[in-house]
Amino acid sequence: MKGTFQRLLFLPILAFLVFACEEPMREDPFVGVGAARWDVGKSANFLLSDDRFTAMEIEIAYMEGFRPTNFMMDEMTNFLQDLTLKPDGIHVIEKEIPAEGEEFYTTAHLSELENRYRESYNEGDTVSVFLLVVDGYFRQNEEEYFTIGAAYRNTSMALFGKRIAENSGGFRRPGRGNLEATVALHELGHLLGLVNVGSEMVTPHEASDEDHKFHCDNEDCLMFWAVETSNVLNFMQNSVPELDENCRNDLRANGGR
Ligand SMILES: [Zn+2]
Ligand SMILES: [Zn+2]
Structure with missing residues (x-):
């Protein structure tokens, strides 16, 4: 009699446990490959603030012959240290990947290369950024915009090494490190x-021209549209342009420093 009573009490508890185990484990949507497949700007707050991620890793994959200058890598770290809250540090890792030998790269091709070579994804307290340096030019919508760099996903950006080589060094041209750093910081x-x-404007300052959406209306600002194209040569000085007050304010308002 006593045994039956115990069994009755025990069975419902067991049933509950089995049911609880069948409930699928909730996956963290902010880490891993899935969290690197969003649109540009959608990770702005994760990159700027220390609410979710307290460290940052920048993975640079460059094609053979297109290793970025140390100057560019230092500038990227300094820029991010100035603007973001990452008390556990900002860390750069670099690696060489085989040259593809293509003249033009589409966004689809960049994504495919990223799938193949990117190893660093958001994990634990670390948010990750991927920079791909390719050996050719960018082709978007069948047109060529003399683009030097592009941001193509929430934590992915590319530099077009051939454009950088063509537009830097020599007479009346910026040094390669300067050009590279300028475009990398813009992206x-x-x-x-x-x-x-992704970072709301505190004061409206987006360029009104339809062709230059998502850029700053101040031509002295790092986020002026021409900065990522060959047009940068028309106004580039001997140093990397800085963010103007409007751009800085937007970043502060979204959790930045
Ligand atoms: Zn741009
Ligand atoms: Zn600006």
């Missing part, structure tokens, strides 16, 4: 949500 600015692409 990082997009990942941080500038302009109006």
Whole structure:
């Protein structure tokens, strides 16, 4: 009699446990490959603030012959240290990948290369950024915009090494490190949500021209549209342009420093 009573009490508990185990484990949507498949600007707050991620890793994969300058890598780290809250540090890892030998790269091709070579994804307290340096030019919508760099996903950006080589060094041209750093910081600015692409504008300052959406209206600002194209040569000085007050304010308002 006593045994039956115990069994009756025990069975419902067991049933409950089995049911609880069948409930699928909730996956963290902010880590791993899935969290690197969003649109540009959608990780701005994760990159800027220390609410979810307290460290940052930048993985640079460059094609043979297109290793970025140390100057560019240092500038990227300094830029991010100035603007973001990452008390556990910002860390750069670099690696060489085989040259593809293509003249033009589409966004689809960049994504495919990223799938093949990217190893660093958001994990634990670390948010990750991927920079791909390719040996050719960018082709978007069958047209060629003399693009030097592009941000193409929430934590992914690319530099077009051939354009950099063509447009730097020599007479009346910026040094390669300067040009590379300028474009890399501009693309990082997009990942941080500038302009109006993930970090809300405190004061309206997006270029009114339809062709230059998501860029700053101040031509002295790092986020002016021409900065990522060959047009940068027309106004580039001997140093990397800085973010203007409007852009800085947007980043502060979205959790940045
Ligand atoms: Zn841009
Ligand atoms: Zn600006």
